[in-house]
Amino acid sequence: MAQPVRIGVVGCGSVGTGSYMPFLQRLNLQGVRSEIVAACDVVEERRSMVRERFGVDNFTTDYHDVLANADVDLVLVLTSMQQHGEITRAALEAGKHVLVEKPMSMSLEEAGEIVELARRSPGYLLCAPHVVLSPTYQAMWRHIQRGDIGKVLSARGLYGWSGPNWGEWYYKPGGGSMFDLGVYNVTTLTGLLGPARRVMAMSGIAIPERIINGQRVEVQSHDNAHLLLDFGGSVHAVVTTGFTLQQYRCPGVELYGSEGTIQMLREDWDPGGYELWRNSAGYWELHEDRSNWPWTDGVRHLIESIQAGTPPIITPEHAYHVLEIMTKTMESGNTGQALPIESTFTPPSFEMEGEPEEAAHLIHDPARE
Ligand SMILES: NC(=O)c1ccc[n+]([C@@H]2O[C@H](COP(=O)([O-])OP(=O)(O)OC[C@H]3O[C@@H](n4cnc5c(N)ncnc54)[C@H](O)[C@@H]3O)[C@@H](O)[C@H]2O)c1
Structure with a gap:
């Protein structure tokens, strides 16, 4: 059986705690195995909610802690849009797999650099939305x-x-x-x-x-x-x-x-x-x-892609276009x-x-x- 993919969630707001994290719980019941090993939000008050609802004790207000954590395989970037580019780039540079909510960046120039980085990086980059799935x-x-x-x-x-x-x-x-x-x-x-x-x-x-x-x-x-x-x-x-x-x-x-x-x-x-x-x-x-x-199905696809060692069918080049x-x-x-x-x-x-x-x-x- 495939190893569970270890996930760090950055951004514990509406879609983080209301959509993706509950979806990961449901996927586990269906045999698509993952574990949320770290969570991050700049709002400190999210700490107790994340612990109580999802049993995640490792909470930080600085996303760099998530990227430095060797136990994290996959980073979900679920912050407000303005932070996506910076966090996605840093996560790829740290060698992580990344799922970023839309858009991958505010700037076309930064997005181009991220696409280039994803080609060289050992981690897969999957950009929302996941509609083609x-x-x-x-x-x-x-x-x-x-x-x-x-x-x-x-x-x-x-x-x-x-x-x-x-x-x-x-x-x-x-x-x-x-x-x-x-x-x-x-x-x-x-x-x-x-x-x-x-x-x-x-x-x-x-x-x-x-x-x-x-x-x-x-x-x-x-x-x-x-x-x-x-x-x-x-x-x-x-x-x-x-x-x-x-x-x-x-x-x-x-x-x-x-x-x-x-x-x-x-x-x-x-x-x-x-x-x-x-x-x-x-x-x-x-x-x-x-x-x-x-609509959160991209994370299922990415977990299965990581476990199989095959690139996701949603490409960063499509998201850039x-x-x-x-x-x-x-x-x-x-x-x-x-x-x-x-x-x-x-x-x-x-x-x-x-x-x-x-x-x-x-x-x-x-x-x-
Ligand atoms: N709300 C929806 O229905 C919906 C649906 C699909 C996709 N999305 C996308 O999901 C993303 C998040 O949307 P949302 O509605 O959950 O927003 P939100 O404002 O509810 O949540 C964003 C969270 O990110 C946190 N955050 C901001 N900067 C951060 C940083 N540097 N490090 C860590 N945490 C940080 C905020 O404190 C907040 O808790 C957006 O890209 C949005 O486009 C939203």
């Missing part, structure tokens, strides 16, 4: 690869809400809805369509002041964006994101091909399956996914210019087996009527 994403990928909707010509993604009422940093420079939310759609669409070549955006601050943790906060990062992506050959996509959307009722991701359409049920961070229209069939097929795939698109979205929003995308990456590919039809649940099948 979901069964729904992979089933949609297979349909597209098989040509079920023909050549994809156009696509759209949508993800937004009214915005966090905690974490002032979401609204400070380096925060914003594109880094926090749009990142999922940009990862999904580039994963399915390949690297983008050019972007153009309307992006800005629509709500200049917010109440966060009961305090009035001046919003300093873009909270409202429409991004246009050019994939070459007149293949285009649009991503809409904002802390400006109270509710909506439409699929999170849709792809329009020359022979059909495929659309995701719910959103790419929490997908519930998809609907498929093929001109050749002439009706909509509903493929529900009730597996409740968890997404970061270039996001930073240029904000630049384009400020300048009104279309901007070329210089980076590229190889999209993840999957086995063609696991035919989605097996799980198909047809809502309208003329053959049955």
